[in-house]
Amino acid sequence: MNPFRKKTKQLTREQLRRRMLILLGLAGILCVFALVAPYLTPNDPNLPNAAYMNAAPCKEFPLGADRYGRCVLSRVMIGARTSIFSAVALVFLTFVAGSLLGMLSGWYGGVLDAVIMRVADIFLAFPQMVLAIAVAGVLGGSLLNAMIALGIAGWTIYARLARVHTMALKNEPFILAARMNGSSGLSILLRHILPNMIGPLLVNAVTQIGTTMIGIAGLSFLGLGVVPPNAEWGSMINEARAYVQLAPWSVFVPAVAVIITVMVFNYLGDAVRDYSDVSEAK
Amino acid sequence: MTKYIGRRLLSLIPILIGITFLTFLLMYIAPGDAAQKKLTAQGVAVTQEQIEHTREEMGLNDPFLVQYGKWFGNVLTGDLGTSYKDNMSVSSKLGPAFQRTLILACSSLVLALLVSIPTGIFSAVYQGGFWDHFFRLLSFIGNSLPNFLISILLMYFLCIKLHMFPVIATGSVQGLFLPTLALGIPLASRFVRQIRAEVLEEIGKDYVTGLSARGVRSSWILFRNVLRNAMSAILTIIGLSIGGLMGGSVVVETIFSWPGVGKLAMDSITARDYPVIQGFVLIMALVYVLINLLTDLCHHWLDPRVELE
Numbered sequence: 001m002n003p004f005r006k007k008t009k010q011l012t013r014e015q016l017r018r019r020m021l022i023l024l025g026l027a028g029i030l031c032v033f034a035l036v037a038p039y040l041t042p043n044d045p046n047l048p049n050a051a052y053m054n055a056a057p058c059k060e061f062p063l064g065a066d067r068y069g070r071c072v073l074s075r076v077m078i079g080a081r082t083s084i085f086s087a088v089a090l091v092f093l094t095f096v097a098g099s100l101l102g103m104l105s106g107w108y109g110g111v112l113d114a115v116i117m118r119v120a121d122i123f124l125a126f127p128q129m130v131l132a133i134a135v136a137g138v139l140g141g142s143l144l145n146a147m148i149a150l151g152i153a154g155w156t157i158y159a160r161l162a163r164v165h166t167m168a169l170k171n172e173p174f175i176l177a178a179r180m181n182g183s184s185g186l187s188i189l190l191r192h193i194l195p196n197m198i199g200p201l202l203v204n205a206v207t208q209i210g211t212t213m214i215g216i217a218g219l220s221f222l223g224l225g226v227v228p229p230n231a232e233w234g235s236m237i238n239e240a241r242a243y244v245q246l247a248p249w250s251v252f253v254p255a256v257a258v259i260i261t262v263m264v265f266n267y268l269g270d271a272v273r274d275y276s277d278v279s280e281a282k
Numbered sequence: 283m284t285k286y287i288g289r290r291l292l293s294l295i296p297i298l299i300g301i302t303f304l305t306f307l308l309m310y311i312a313p314g315d316a317a318q319k320k321l322t323a324q325g326v327a328v329t330q331e332q333i334e335h336t337r338e339e340m341g342l343n344d345p346f347l348v349q350y351g352k353w354f355g356n357v358l359t360g361d362l363g364t365s366y367k368d369n370m371s372v373s374s375k376l377g378p379a380f381q382r383t384l385i386l387a388c389s390s391l392v393l394a395l396l397v398s399i400p401t402g403i404f405s406a407v408y409q410g411g412f413w414d415h416f417f418r419l420l421s422f423i424g425n426s427l428p429n430f431l432i433s434i435l436l437m438y439f440l441c442i443k444l445h446m447f448p449v450i451a452t453g454s455v456q457g458l459f460l461p462t463l464a465l466g467i468p469l470a471s472r473f474v475r476q477i478r479a480e481v482l483e484e485i486g487k488d489y490v491t492g493l494s495a496r497g498v499r500s501s502w503i504l505f506r507n508v509l510r511n512a513m514s515a516i517l518t519i520i521g522l523s524i525g526g527l528m529g530g531s532v533v534v535e536t537i538f539s540w541p542g543v544g545k546l547a548m549d550s551i552t553a554r555d556y557p558v559i560q561g562f563v564l565i566m567a568l569v570y571v572l573i574n575l576l577t578d579l580c581h582h583w584l585d586p587r588v589e590l591e
Contacts (some may be wrong), residue, residue: 003500004407004485020311121302126567129529134563137551138312187552214428218533221430237434244438251438255431 004126016275023268024059030261031088034080043071045078053259054247064249070255079231079254082143084261088148090154095205102162103189107170117163119274120156128153132215134154143216143232146225150215154208158201165197195231203276207269210262231260286582290575297571302357305564306350309556316342319554320366362564363557365550372561376543380565383535383542387527389458391464391520395585397470399516402477407504409482417474424471429530433464433537461538469523478517484508514584521577528566 011019042062049069057064063073105116123131126148136149166189169175178188217234220223226232228239233254240250309316317336321328337343341352356363362372405414440460441445447460484490485508493503532544539545543562550558 002486002491003503004490118296118300121297122304125297125301125571126304126563127525127528127570129526130532130566130570133529133532133547134308134559136309137547137559138308138556140313171362208427214426218428218430218529221428222533222536224551234428234430237430241434243436245442248438251434255434256429258431259423259426262428263423265339266426267422267472 011274013275013278016271016278020268020271020275023264026264027268030080030264031084035083037077037080041071041074041077043074045070045071045074045231054243056247057249063253064247066236066247067243072250075231075236076233076254076257079233079236080257080261081256082226082230082232083213083217083234086143086147086216087209087265090151090216091153091205091208091212093147094151094154094208095158095201096229097151098158099162099194099201101155102164103166103193105159106163106166107185107189107193112132113163116159120159123153123156126153129215129218132219133222133224136219141224141227143220143226143230146216146219149219149224154212157204157208161201161204162197165200166193169193169196199276203272205272206272210266210269213258213262213265262275283582287579290578294571294575298416298568301567301571302354303350304565305560305567306353308560308563310346312554312556316340316556319556322554325508357564365558366555367550367553367558372557375546375558376561376565379541379543380448382540383531383544386458386461386465386535386540386542387524389462390469390527391523392475393462393466395520396467397466398473398477401470402474403481403504403509405474405478406481406485409478414478418478421471421474424467425459425475427471429464429468429533430537432467433460433534436464437537457538457540461534461540464534464538465527468530472523473519476519477512478515480512480519484512488541495505514581517580517584518577521573524573525570528570544559 043060045068049065052061052065052069054067055061055065055069061073063071063076066072066075101116105113111155131153132146134149135152136146139145139148143167170193175188175192178192183191207282216225217232220232220234221238223235223238226235228235236254237258240247240254244251312319315333315337317340318328319331320340321332341349344352353363360373364371366377370423401417405417408414437460472495485504490503490508493507494500501519528544531542532547534540535542535544536548543565547559547562550556550562
């Protein structure tokens with residue numbers, strides 16, 4: 001008998017599915033909240049108020065005010081849109097670009113494959129955040145530049161995955177049949193190969209959202225992403241950190257927002273992966 | 283093995299050329315004219331003539347590939363150019379800073395391993411128990427905390443509330459503690475999860491059942507067999523974490539004013555001192571590639587069954 005093997009409860013497929021759906025719901029709520037939040041803010045998020053500089057939470061400012069007397073709650077609320085949607089959009093864009101390149105690479109092979117994969121190798125040879133910091137630093141601080149900086153290496157994971165899947169599917173009988181029917185390469189790729197590999201690629205994309213969020217917030221924190229006075233959680237924390245003794249809320253409120261959001265998306269990534277592992281094994 | 287090392291080194295050549303090319307391109311995507319930026323960085327009031335002169339001096343009138351060739355030649359001899367700001371050579375600026383970053387990286391790696399190896403093993407052996415759940419929760423939270431948040435939380439609670447540490451590190455031994463924690467905590471969190479998974483897989487194998495059936499004590503199995511077999515996986519985990527550690531060190535060094543390459547890079551970004559940024563990226567990429575190579579070699583050395591690719 002194995003002395004270490006314990007009878008632990010393994011979650012069933014149904015339980016894993018439910019967990020995934022609950023987290024999808026939570027992530028969905030966060031996204032919807034980010035969309036409608038700008039209309040619900042208690043105060044104008046960009047309006048300074050000298051009378052309330054570093055004010056503690058009170059009736060007018062439920063979560064306090066920052067050093068310019070701006071409402072922290074309102075700023076965190078409108079920051080949600082930037083923080084969440086920039087990460088989701090970036091993951092989506094790198095996912096689409098990477099998958100497309102990987103599919104072309106795997107399908108056509110030859111020179112195209114060699115070129116795309118060597119370029120991917122080179123991007124993978126850089127530590128991602130180091131490259132992102134340098135690129136964003138050279139381009140100058142803006143949300144778009146931060147997204148470019150994180151995206152130029154981000155597509156490589158999807159490209160590699162899509163390439164491997166395409167090569168595996170390429171010689172399957174149903175693909176050969178489609179070929180004999182006279183379908184063009186592109187239409188086979190989009191109509192037959194893509195639907196058969198989108199699952200694992202999507203799982204990978206979902207697991208990247210949390211990391212991407214940390215990346216964008218990190219760049220903004222360094223002043224290389226969203227620049228003040230625009231509200232974004234990372235840049236809010238950076239702006240307020242020198243005043244943390246006087247107004248801890250202006251650091252901790254966005255901090256809690258980052259932590260909760262990243263945790264939800266990270267947990268969603270885990271749940272989606274666990275569920276797909278079980279589904280595949282079945 | 284020698285053949286393998288040789289092949290790996292050969293395959294590195296195109297990668298290294300690619301790395302230098304991309305690094306060189308960095309300068310090109312920078313908005314504005316390089317000569318003007320150099321003069322502005324030095325705080326000189328510039329005339330058109332001066333710009334022309336500096337352009338000629340810097341070789342900016344040469345075709346792109348010629349410029350790259352010259353730069354590449356210099357890099358091969360260890361000359362990474364001179365800083366715009368103070369005309370010091372980039373390598374003399376990066377050298378001492380790199381040492382400090384290395385110290386910080388090693389101390390956080392050691393901290394992370396000291397915490398995560400026992401915790402990971404414990405969690406795996408007592409899987410499903412209270413402590414396993416507890417550690418998993420902690421590591422999940424640690425994994426979701428960005429470096430900059432941990433740094434600020436540490437600073438707020440340990441420096442400002444409890445007055446245990448100085449706020450600014452400036453390279454002292456005492457100042458090493460907080461940046462080490464800030465880098466080590468997320469690292470340890472990731473390690474705990476991975477080591478737990480690795481050990482869990484290993485202790486479920488048939489040979490463990492076999493040894494146990496022959497009356498070998500379980501602690502003996504754990505420390506003699508299981509851990510040794512899990513070792514190479516742990517090594518891979520460490521290798522994979524280096525990239526994140528490098529990125530994280532930029533953030534952490536900047537916050538705690540630890541005078542390493544990360545802080546140097548951020549200062550250079552603020553000062554628009556592009557040659558230093560270039561040197562930083564190049565060094566980091568080279569170290570990263572080298573560490574990946576070493577990880578693969580160690581992996582093969584520890585577990586010769588691993589197919590050499």
